[in-house]
Amino acid sequence: MQRIAVLNQKGGVGKTTTSVNLADGLSRLGQKICLIDLDPQAHTTTHLGVANQVNLPTLYHSLVNGHPLPSLLQKRAENLYLIPSDIHLAAAEVELAGVVARELILRDQLETLRTPQGDLFDFIIMDCGPSLGILTLNALASTRDVIIPLQPHFLALHGMGKLLETTGIVAKKLNPSLRVLGILLSMFEANTKLAQEVTGELESYLAKAKGTRLPWADAKLFQSKIRRNIKLAEAPGFGQSIFDYEPKSNGAEDFDLLAREVLGITQSR
């Protein structure tokens, strides 16, 4: 059961867009996918057309009340299931503040997705909100891999440094097998010098970590880049992934390539 958390504490860099479309892209390659919305803003939930149902059972019921995860699954497509969020998850940040081992609740809960006949899913993908609070720490403590979407603008590396520092602390204290799978350039504007400069800086930053024992020692800059494409911004308004909304768009092409790249990396190790 592969586990990937999509993280960046910076707002609006493409975490939700990446989580939803990578998940759907992988499901179309035959992988069974469980997508978990860890953001009280519930954008992943809305993106897949699940929001605003009365009495919707959400991740809150797992983290705070211990409901097993299979009871929360919402089927969105053949191989694609969602564990939704809603605003009550914001209360979890407060209610879990005093609980012992509060960063490890999700890790235990992920075990409920395993059965004697085998794992229910090939991949768990976790969309995190723009924070490094208790929900995101639960994702870091329970995942195997991290994908960091990043807009190649000034200060992108600055924010990433802080995120990697947190990843290092969680790896050291809670989750030694945690590692950064890769950095995903998102909202990529190919012919601008800003994109080229930041890409170069990222490559040297990652190169310096090679051979060390840091959790990002093997992190790659994904070959797949998600180009700026208005279709990616339109799709959530229709409750669809880019593959349903506009399968011939650049957005669909880029996320198909990313899904194949991620599958290739995870299958070859």
Added chain:
Amino acid sequence: MQRIAVLNQKGGVGKTTTSVNLADGLSRLGQKICLIDLDPQAHTTTHLGVANQVNLPTLYHSLVNGHPLPSLLQKRAENLYLIPSDIHLAAAEVELAGVVARELILRDQLETLRTPQGDLFDFIIMDCGPSLGILTLNALASTRDVIIPLQPHFLALHGMGKLLETTGIVAKKLNPSLRVLGILLSMFEANTKLAQEVTGELESYLAKAKGTRLPWADAKLFQSKIRRNIKLAEAPGFGQSIFDYEPKSNGAEDFDLLAREVLGITQSR
């Protein structure tokens, strides 16, 4: 002394880009401007080339230690002064948690910018970080006007509703003269149907408030729209506003129009 706070709890919508370039735009129209960085990420401070000085006196020293604001001013251009931030401002959120009337500290401190000979500045512009915590509440309690930059994407209105709700609470309990001056469409992609749809939804949302006593009853959708322009993203890497970095760009043109529009509104009331 006009006071404008630039707010949106959503990350990466153009608050810093707006604060810096509106401030510089107004200063070039002869207005004396004080720009205050209220974000511990200190992006406005970095944008104007002030970050990373050892022992930099920042807004923290005003809010927590009561230093008068004139002692913190950094001159950036003829009519443009900055009160910088740095990461220690994050500690203010914690250290002020138990202080009585903790949302009103900045309001009192703004009085130190008045002298018996008159106000030191024509405009105070406050850049807020992507949160509705104590620093942003200080901005809302101390400002007269609010500008909300907004990327016209799906869910833009959803986030704005929450922000307006907070504005309403502060207006009711702490600052009756608070009002939303306007909504600024930023990262605007003119010929996309998404931008057109969201613009239409915004216009009807604002129209419904007309004639009520809500703080956004007179809010306008600014005629000036800030188009997507890579030059706006490059300028901070050089520590410059768009007017210094690329005065002939669309970005400079759009912010010049916005500065004139804002000056026109504030002078005609």
